[in-house]
C-alpha cells in the first residue's frame with residue numbers, strides 16, 4: 001500500500017462525493033441496472049478517490065488505474081472480496097467455491113482450479129469446444145438460409161453454456177439445439193438473488209420468506225442435488241477407467257483428480273462448489289465479451305477486414321480447426337483485448353480491507369469497503385491515445401507505442417486474477433473464427449440502429465443486439 005505521513009492522512013468520510021440521503025445513503029441515486037455508469041459518472045465529477053454510501057456504510061471509490069492495481073495486488077493478505085457476499089451465499093445454502101473463498105481455503109481451491117484451467121489442461125478439452133462451435137455454425141447456417149434474425153447475446157450465451165457446462169459436468173449439454181440445461185435454469189434463479197441480497201438495505205429474508213425466497217430455496221436444493229449426482233457419476237467413470245486420471249477430459253474430472261492428491265485440502269463438497277463457480281464465472285462473462293467484440297468489429301469495417309483476412313490465412317476451415325491455429329490468431333486476440341478495454345463485462349470490483357491500511361493518502365479501517373472502477377483511465381485520452389476509438393492494433397505495438405500495462409485490467413489483477421482467461425480467449429477466438437470463415441455478416445445492430453445500451457446484471461451485457469448473416 002502507498003503510504004503518506006500520518007498528519008496528512010484523510011479519512012474515508014473526509015473525501016468528496018455525492019450528497020447521501022438520510023438512512024438510504026446514495027442508493028436511491030443509483031440505477032441498479034446502470035450502477036456502473038452512475039459510479040463512472042461520479043468518478044469524472046469527484047476525481048480518482050471519493051466516497052459513496054450504501055445506507056450508512058461508506059464505500060471508497062477508486063478509479064485511478066495504478067491505485068486500483070495496487071489494491072487488487074494487495075491480496076490475499078490486505079483485501080478480500082466483501083464478506084457480505086460470502087455470508088449471503090452461505091446462508092442461502094450455497095457451496096464454498098474459489099470466487100468467494102478466503103485464506104487457506106482459497107489457496108487450496110485456487111491450486112485445484114488453476115490445475116483444471118491451465119493452458120495444457122484446456123488444450124485437452126479442445127475437441128469438445130470445436131464440436132460446440134460446429135453446432136453453433138449449423139444453427140447459424142439455418143438462420144442464414146432462412147434469412148432470419150439472430151438474437152446475438154442469446155445464441156452466444158447458449159454457446160458458452162454448452163462449453164462451460166459440458167466441461168464442468170463432463171456430460172454433453174446442448175442448449176444450442178434447444179435442449180434444456182436444468183442446472184442452468186436454477187442458476188438463473190440463484191445468481192440474481194445473490195446480487196440483489198448483497199446490496200439490500202434490510203435482510204428481510206432472515207425473518208420472513210416471500211414466494212421468491214421459497215422459489216430460491218427450491219432451486220438451490222435442486223441445484224445441489226444435481227451437482228452431487230454429477231460428481232458421483234464422474235467418480236464412477238474415473239474408478240472404471242483409471243487411465244482418465246492421466247489426461248482428464250473435463251473440468252470436473254480435473255478437479256476431482258487435483259482434490260484426490262495428498263494434502264490438497266479439498267473434498268467433494270468443495271469440488272461441488274467449484275463446479276457451480278465455473279458456471280457462474282465462465283458463462284455470461286465470455287458470451288457478453290464476444291457479443292461486444294463482434295458488435296465493435298462490425299462498426300469498424302477496416303478492423304473487421306483485417307480479422308477476416310487473418311482467419312482466412314490462419315484458420316480457414318472450422319472442420320479442421322486446431323489449437324495451434326487458435327493460438328496463432330493474434331489480431332483476433334487484440335480485438336478481444338480492445339473490446340474488453342471499451343466494454344469490460346466486470347466494470348467494477350468490490351473489495352474489503354482485512355486490516356487497518358492506507359490507500360494513497362486515505363486511512364481505510366479494517367472492514368472498510370472499496371469499489372474499484374475498472375473503466376476510467378482505460379477510456380481516457382490522458383492514458384490511451386484516441387481512447388474512444390476501437391483500434392486493436394494498439395495491442396500489437398511494442399516499445400514506446402505499446403499500451404500501458406495496467407491501464408486495462410478486464411481479468412482483474414494480482415493473485416486473484418481470473419484463472420479462466422486462457423479458456424475464455426480460446427472460446428472467443430474459436431467462435432469468431434467460425435463466424436468469419438463461414439459467413440458474410442449482413443448486420444449486427446439494435447432494432448433502432450442506436451448503440452446497444454449497457455445492462456449491469458451479473459455482468460455488463462449489450463441490450464438487443466441482432467445479427468443477420470449470409471453464407472460466405
Ligand code: HEM
Nearest residue numbers: 098099281282285286289346411412413416417418420424
Ligand atoms: C471474457 C471472459 C472473462 C472475464 C472478462 C473474466 C473476468 C474475471 C474477473 C474480473 C475476475 C475477478 C478478478 C480479480 O478479483 O482480480 C474473475 C475471477 C474469476 N474467474 Fe473469470 N472472467 C472470464 C471468464 C472466465 C472463465 C471462462 C472461467 C472459468 C471457466 C472463469 C473463472 C473465474 C474464477 C474461478 C474466478 C475467481 C478467482 C479467484 O477468486 O481466485 N472466468 N474473472
